[in-house]
Amino acid sequence: MLPAIAVLLLCQLAGESLVRATGMPVPGPVIGIMILIAGVAIRQRVSATHDLADAAGPVAPLADGLLRNLSLLFVPAGCGIAERLAEVGPHVPLLLLILVISTVLALVATVTTFIAVRRLTGGD
Amino acid sequence: MEITSLWVYLSAAPLFWLTVTVASYIAADRLAAASGRHPLVNPVLIAVAFISALLIATGTSYGTYFEGAQFVHFLLGPATVALAIPMLRNVAVLRANLIPMAAALAVGAVVAMGSAVGLAVLFGLPQEMVAALAPKSVTTGIAIGVAEQIGADPALTVALVIATGIIGAVIVTPLMNLLRIKDYAARGFAVGLAAHGIGTARAFQVSEVAGTFAGLAMGLNALVTALLAPLLMRWLMG
Numbered sequence: 001m002l003p004a005i006a007v008l009l010l011c012q013l014a015g016e017s018l019v020r021a022t023g024m025p026v027p028g029p030v031i032g033i034m035i036l037i038a039g040v041a042i043r044q045r046v047s048a049t050h051d052l053a054d055a056a057g058p059v060a061p062l063a064d065g066l067l068r069n070l071s072l073l074f075v076p077a078g079c080g081i082a083e084r085l086a087e088v089g090p091h092v093p094l095l096l097l098i099l100v101i102s103t104v105l106a107l108v109a110t111v112t113t114f115i116a117v118r119r120l121t122g123g124d
Numbered sequence: 125m126e127i128t129s130l131w132v133y134l135s136a137a138p139l140f141w142l143t144v145t146v147a148s149y150i151a152a153d154r155l156a157a158a159s160g161r162h163p164l165v166n167p168v169l170i171a172v173a174f175i176s177a178l179l180i181a182t183g184t185s186y187g188t189y190f191e192g193a194q195f196v197h198f199l200l201g202p203a204t205v206a207l208a209i210p211m212l213r214n215v216a217v218l219r220a221n222l223i224p225m226a227a228a229l230a231v232g233a234v235v236a237m238g239s240a241v242g243l244a245v246l247f248g249l250p251q252e253m254v255a256a257l258a259p260k261s262v263t264t265g266i267a268i269g270v271a272e273q274i275g276a277d278p279a280l281t282v283a284l285v286i287a288t289g290i291i292g293a294v295i296v297t298p299l300m301n302l303l304r305i306k307d308y309a310a311r312g313f314a315v316g317l318a319a320h321g322i323g324t325a326r327a328f329q330v331s332e333v334a335g336t337f338a339g340l341a342m343g344l345n346a347l348v349t350a351l352l353a354p355l356l357m358r359w360l361m362g
Contacts, residue, residue, distance in 0.1 A: 005202070008202040008205045008206060009202060011205045011208075012201045012202055012204075012205050015205070016201075025266070025269065025347065025350035025351060026266070026343075026346065026347050026350070027204070027263060027265040027266050027343075027346060028201070028265075029200075029201045029202075029204035029205050029265075030204065030343045030346065030347075032201075032204065032205035032208075033204065033205055033207050033208045033211070033343065034208075036205055036208035036209075037208045037211060037212060040208065040209075040212055041212065044212075052212055052213060056209060056212070059206075059209065060209050062206070063206035063207075063208070063209035063210075064206075064209065064210075066199065066202065066203040066206045067203060067206055067207070067209075067210065067328050067335065068328065070203055070321065070324065070325035070328060071149070071153070071166075071167050071168045071322070071325040071326070071329075072145075072146070072149045072153075072167075072171075072196060073196060073197065073199050073200045073203055073321075073325075074168050074200075074286065074289065074321060074322050074325065075145055075148070075149055075168060075171045075172055075175065075193070075196065076145060076189075076190060076193035076194065076196050076197040077197060077264060077282065077286055078168055078171075078172035078286050078290070079172055079175045079176050079179065079186065079189060079190075079193065080186050080190070080279075080282065080283065080286070081172065081176070081283045081286055081287060082176040082179075082180070083185075083186045084279050084280060084282065084283035085283050085287075087279075087280070088253070088280060091249065091250075091253060094247055094249065095249075095253065095257075095284065095287075096287065098240055098243045098244055098247070098257065099240070099257075099260065099284065099287055099288050099291055100291055100295075101239065101243060102236065102239040102240040102243060102257075102260070102288075103236075103261075103288055103291045103292045103295065103318050103319065104295065104299065105235050105236075105239045106232055106235050106236035106239065106261060106314075106317065106318035107292065107295070107296060107299055107300075107314045107315065107318045107319075108299070108303065108314075109231050109232055109235035109236075110228045110229075110231065110232030110235070110236075110313060110314035110317050110318060110341075111228070111300065111303065111305055111310050111311060111313070111314040112303075113224075113227050113228040113231040113232065114221075114224045114225070114227070114228035114309075114310040114313055114314065115224075115305065115307065115310050117223055117224040117227040117228070118221065118223075118224040118310075121223050121224070
């Protein structure tokens with residue numbers, strides 16, 4: 001487990017450093033994803049079995065465990081909402097209404113485009 | 125030790141609020157599981173509501189709370205890197221959907237940002253709130269960067285981002301069922317784009333394919349919104 005934690009931290013650290021150095025408008029962990037993908041893919045190529053679980057080793061169960069509990073990780077940031085929204089008091093209902101409408105529109109637009117384009121390109 | 129002095133000690137100690145965060149989430153998640161993962165019984169929403177009420181009831185500032193909760197918050201980075209594993213596992217289905225993903229990203233990113241900003245202008249909200257709404261669909265770290273660039277209050281932006289995530293996680297399942305969309309790649313991609321990590325967390329609870337597409341959409345939309353938001357705001361503000 002400890003080596004797996006080190007791998008995730010190292011990928012994130014490399015990602016954050018790269019973002020700082022180049023000024024890319026991407027979060028460091030997103031670059032970290034690409035570094036980890038590249039690393040595991042290379043190990044998969046050179047391993048005899050080409051098996052993903054072999055190549056990822058203990059990183060796979062750790063990653064799955066973290067992602068299973070991803071919701072928990074948003075709780076600390078979420079608890080700041082009440083204090084922050086209190087500062088814009090009278091505008092809160094309108095802001096929430098806008099968020100609901102805009103989220104519905106974004107979900108519908110994204111999913112219908114995805115399905116329509118796949119039908120057009122003959123994928124389904 | 126008197127009970128009040130014990131409370132004075134505990135309420136300021138990081139250990140206490142860290143424990144409250146983890147324990148509240150476990151309770152909220154049990155509740156969600158007992159409801160058969162009903163979309164309205166969202167564990168983030170329940171845990172946040174409970175802890176916020178506790179903070180208000182005990183007169184604890186968010187700063188004091190966060191000193192303990194930051195240890196959980198910190199794991200967001202490594203958990204994002206962890207998305208590499210389900211992406212590798214589902215590389216075939218990802219590769220088969222490259223064109224639909226590119227099209228959905230372009231349309232979704234513009235609608236997510238444009239509809240929020242457009243409605244805010246329509247309703248006559250003050251300019252700094254209009255700007256704070258622009259990055260509401262992207263992951264917190266990027267949203268803060270965008271907010272600073274376009275002159276929005278980063279604190280308000282974060283609140284709107286988290287609220288959007290919870291709204292998306294709650295409405296995605298009933299909305300997709302209403303639209304009769306059964307494809308988990310498409311459903312996941314939509315919720316990751318519109319509701320970033322909190323939507324992605326919900327998608328992982330439903331299916332690994334949905335979670336993988338959600339994670340990818342979250343990363344891609346962060347990039348597109350960071351590039352488009354300054355252009356949109358400059359055009360809007362003339």
